[in-house]
Amino acid sequence: MTQLRYLNGYPATIITQVQSLFDQGKLGLWLEKKYPDPHAIQSDKSLYQFVGELKQRYLKNAPALSKVMFDNKQNPIKGTLGTNTFVSRVQGGKLKANNEIRIATLFREGPEDFLRMIVVHELAHLKEKDHNKAFYQLCCHMEPDYHQLEFDMRVWLNWREIKQS
Template sequence: MSSLIYLQGYPESVLQQVQQLIDKRQLARVLQQRYPDGHTINSDKALYDFTQDIRQRYLRNAQPLSKVLYDSKIRVMKHALGLHTAISRVQGGKMKAKAEIRVATLFRQAPEPFLRMIVVHELAHLREKDHNKAFYQLCCHMEPNYHQFEFDTRLWLTQQHLEGREG
């Protein structure tokens, strides 16, 4: 099951179901039926606005974001789906902190719920640095379908891999 690299850690029964969809060449069809529409969040400005809307709704008191952008240097297999960085510098005797979110460019073509899941995940890191229970509770607070979207994003990445279109 070398095509299931994005699904490592899932139970064998789930992997077998996914492999059956792949063997029957139905994975793309299933995803297309579940998520028929793309999104129009194609520019860095649109991504910043999209992210800020979610941040304002759920994390008003969190650290402000200085940048949100698509990053073509993020390779999904080597890094992650997105990156959150916090940079602290001393300027004029004061500590200045900046928070940035970068999303793999591949997600310009993804369904909107997958992009939202990545943004929610990276925003949750503004409050919780580790992937612990509190982190995932915050993700689910911002996006109640977080876990389903994460799994379906992994299915979509698997399909992209099979088609040779991964980032």
């Protein structure tokens, strides 16, 4: 039996279903059928445009983003798939603020739906710093299937890790 580390906290019945698909060799096929198309967002510039479009659509009044990039230091094993960093510093007589979003490089390979889910998560942090009810309501406003995509992304992470080992 394989350890499905990214599904910790989910009900045992769901973990059993995913484990069953894996044991039957059908998990990869299920994921490929549900998320068949790769995306074309491969550069930091295209990621910045992708994030900017979502921000403009849903969070027009949120602080501007100074940098958006893929980051190979983001690691799901360490618990980070993306980060939102807010830095304030005094420069001369002015207060300068920078907002950066960094997305794990592994999402270059994944389905666009998973990339969008991570981006929505990080954008929601512009308005809500904590993972509270308002945060998840904002995520669901920007991406109605947010919770399903998060679960499927966790399944994909397990499948990807098992496939590589």
